[in-house]
Amino acid sequence: MNHFSKGPSMDRDDTTLRVLSTSDLAGLDMPLADVVDTVEQAYRALAAGTSDNPRKLTAKPADGHSVSYAMLGRDGVRDVVAIKTSYKHGLHESRDRQHYYTTLTLYDDVTGLPVAMMDCSRIGSLRTPAASALLARACAAPGASTALVIGTGTQGRLALPFLLTTLPTLERLLLSGTHPDGIAAVRAELARHFPGRDVELVSDLKAAAREADVVVATAGAHTPVAIEADWLKPGATAVLVGHGLAPSTLHRADRVIATSEAQMRITGTDMADADGNLPAVDLELPAIVSGVSKARTAAKQRVFAYNSGLVVTDIALGHRFAQLAIEQGLGTEIALWK
Template sequence: MPKAMHVLTRSDLEDVELTPADVLDLVAEAYQAFAQGDSRCPVKLMMPIPKAERDAVSYSMLGYDGSLEQVGFKTSYRQGGDSAEKYYTTISLYDDVTGLPFAFMDCQRVGAARTPATTALTARYCARPGARSALMIGTGVQGRNTLPYLLTALPGLERLRLFGTHPDGIADSIATLHRWFPDRAVELVDDVPAAAAESDIVVVASGRAAHPEVRTDWLPPGGLLISVASKGVASGALRQADYAIATSTGQLGVTGTRLAGPGGEVRIDAELPEIIAGRAPGRRTDTDRVFAFSSGMIITDIPVAHALATRAVAAGRGQRVRLWS
């Protein structure tokens, strides 16, 4: 077989169907394979660009999915802390069975699916039993899918609330929810501390937030605060928690350093892959206020990217490029 790679653009992937339930299953399996030692996921590399006026940062991740036997390389570059227009991310996949390249693709759609899936799985395993309310803070690309993913993971949620400052983001968040749950209502809130105090689950995915930085001690007893690597969370949120979890302690040390204590130490009680695998509890008691730090792990990008690429290629999308000819 000629050495070639399927190149898939954002528009090639835009209408490829993956349901929230599909993505939840893919991401949960990826975490379980990692917990079992079948996958590999080194800590991501972050490099701030040394130009203060540009406020730019780049990331690189490498990983191996033992379930699919696929190796993935992901890169991203963002110029401006809250600019979606200057954020570019790609992923390339290689087949570890054949040794051949498979796909090189835009990764925005992947991140917009695996991130809310991780949030929803965190809620499934770490929210207090009988949780009934959720507050979503932020309406950016990675936040707009969160409410339907939460409802898929926790169908018992009764009250959904949303805080956002961008009209288009708010409208898109509501439309995305109604695509999957047409009969569910969303309350828009403007008082974040008051809404957090009445919510069993609070998800913060805001950038330079137009709201007070969210504190864990605002939550009611038993509340769960999930930070999607958010600048909208107070630096003391982790230290205020009765129980603290992270997708990866190593990645918290890269992207969540401001959450460390006065001595620069980070206390994490459990990691999400171990919780999903049943090797660690999601909380100690029903009244614990739990803080969860979510940072992207490429082991969850790989299966979502592979599923999208496989469907896109089967539909005749993209181009097959012989880079090595």
């Protein structure tokens, strides 16, 4: 488990705010196991009632060309309060034509002083696949040996290294993707974290889905790929992060797990049935990682897991990155309240 210090090691000036840019955070690194531990600890604290994660606020224009979110939370382990914002423009465009901005602002709830404001894209790029890997570990049937990742974007590139971190017994790693640069990036990340391991690029997605014990769908909104429920083998776990799973995988699942049911009902509307309904969630991930309940009750159950971001995990990971950056003298001091 990561060790961390609280407010006294952070900024002591109540008129300035330390701003950490994309480049400030780019040079900082954490072992994947530490990222997983940090995220898991955040879920445990939420399950224990020591942290707060209110429902996110959403704003979206009628034509759906953009979406924005605001998320407030409090980490009771670190005594840190934070606000995360997320704004994406050009949802009808290809990924390279979209504009996306996300920030995280942290406050020390012991001293009452600001910690830092940072670009949150790096935090999200680590937090999300760590959560997917925790869902996979919690939901995978005994003896799971084959994993299939759909998509080669930001989440797809780290999905396999994180899966191997929580499920080290995985033997076959399959990838469904069409972008050469993305495929190369997936292979590069896998080699960086797990030298000697490689991934098999699949052309027949239906056949690959029938072989996979764990499927992690990270594709973008414009993907034509959509695995159907009857493609999944008995005992399979399907984790939805972005796109790549058809609604049938949710509605016909034997068990439905979510990081948050409330969040799923906000961001998972594309998985609704013809009447606009989503099925009830059997369990949430915080209860599973805290040891209160188990995700599956039988080895042959098909499990659907929905990964939506919880701001408490951003806070925990963001606070750690802020500490590392401040220790190295990174960032720019802004006299915001002066």
